Amino acid sequence: MALVHIDALHKHFGSNHVLKGIDLDIEEGQVIALIGRSGSGKSTLLRTINGLESFDEGRIEVDGERIHPHETDLRALRQKVGMVFQQFNLFPHLSAGQNVMLATRIVKKMPEQDAVDLAKAMLLKVGLQDKFDAYPDQLSGGQQQRVAIARALAMQPRVLLCDEITSALDPELVNEVLAVVRNLAAEGITLIMVTHEMRFAREVGDKLVFMYQGRIHESGDPQTLFANPQTPELASFIGSIN
Amino acid sequence: MNEIALSAIIRNLLEGAAWTLGLSLTAFVLGGIAGLILLFARIAKNPLPRRLAQAYIEVFQGTPLLMQLFIIFFGGSLIGLEVSPWIAAALGLTLFTSAYLGEIWRGCVESVPKGQWEASASLALTHVEQMRHVILPQALRIAIAPTVGFSVQVVKGTAVTSIIGFVELTKTGSMLANATFQPFLVFGLVALGYFALCYPLSAYSRVLERKIHGSRAH
């Protein structure tokens, strides 16, 4: 049984059919790179997996937790699915440590001291153990994004969604974030990432999924696909990126 | 008849100003409480309280304060209540204040970026937890400057209550102007009185505004 199972998923934004029947299985420990042009539906697909977007038809199952179309009670699901955003979305009124602790305290009802210890461990994992009391606006973009990763990891999700997490960063800050993600992949955390970092996708990804006009146009082993795209669309996409 | 001394004029005006201040505080505090209820109705998930609150706000922002006061004043006597000018003034200004504060605060809640909702949702927080821990703390910070700024409108709004016979600064001024035949002096002093009440609030709200834009977000 796949960890994430997506079956015949359809979604419309008004008259715009953005997801046209997506089938995708993701195994435990896999790193999935979702690529494609803007508007191809890759971010929308990612966001349906933790219910930030509703969908019209089909079904999604994460670790046995099924989401129905227009489901509204997503608490159980979201404890299993973490997310990291392009714009970090740290809570500006809370310190880095408090950002990481917030959900473990109030959702998981973890005792204060345990939450603090866990938050420290998570910040250590992303190399920011000395930033526990720093506020987001005292951190660089790369550091903020690492705190955001720590915040998601503290919930011990079964799968982590990454939505273009390096796109808002200055070029010199991209690598420190990618290094963290590489470590997570090495630890065997299941990752689904929408990304424009092709080299990274190729190096770290177990599976490449190329989205085109709301469909999975091509998918498979990254090395093979990059070397040998089967469709002209993927070939042209790879050409335009490099 | 021109013999009323300047000191007497000032003493009377100060007494009027005290009533202006008292009415302003009453309306601001009660209007703030009602405004908070309106805010929660306005951002509720259920559309019924949302629409009711919106209608309330539109009516009170779309009609003159003077008419609201008249309706309370004359409406009360219709249902057999003897409405004193003080009660009518306090009630009218409270309703007026609540409509504006409710709307200002809703704007503050909505100005919290969408990413904050999404990030807290993805951490499995419920709607109430998102509000309590993530959205309202940020909205509160944003709200302080415009709230202080709006208090100036409340103070100025109290002048209208003179028309239904509540004796505050403006009414005192009108009576003194008639008695002394010195309208230029008296209304000049009255204006000065309002300015003394309002300017510090305006200036403080600007300082707060600058602080928020210039500083860190905590």
Added chain:
Amino acid sequence: MSYQFDFVAVFDYSSVLLAGTAHTLLLTTVGAVAGLGIGILGAVSRAWQIKPFDRIFAVYVELIRNTPFLIQLFFIYFGLPSLGFRLDEWQAAILAVIINLGAYTTEIVRAGIEATPRGQIEAAESLAMTRPQIFRHVVLPPALAKVWPAICSQMVIVMLGTSVCSQIAAEELTFAANFIQSRNFRAFETYFIVTVIYFVLAVAVRQLLTQAGLRLLGRRAR
């Protein structure tokens, strides 16, 4: 004994209501046009620090924004004659509305002008445009478009505020209401109907101004 509502007693005076409505709208229109003009002048002086007008406008804005409209009206109508300025009730009302709205629009438009990105002005300067040209073509249109919703709100607020002009016997809508209820002794019904009229006017004026903004300033003015 329960009270019998009698709204017909109000509509017996519909011509008075109509005249009052027309006068309220007239007062608002004149005030809005002239007030906006003052506001733009004031905003330029303040934003571009044109001496000594920037100082004068700063004081004017603070004085007006920190005192009630009713007092401004009384000061003009009752106070100014001591200085030899005698205005009739309409002149006083119109002057008060213009002065009041001018102060608010100065602040609103100034905020719009100051939000102009530096690069826009630099781009215009590099095209060898003069300062007035830059202001007229590059700075003002987007600034007005940006703050148009705030201007609309302020104009509606001022229109509703003109109801206190009845206190100097300017025969606008509230004056009409006072007159009618003194004749038919139906205070509640009269004020209720007039409140409804004000509400309709507020909605209509807001719509009209929004549409005008779209027409004149383009899509951004919404």
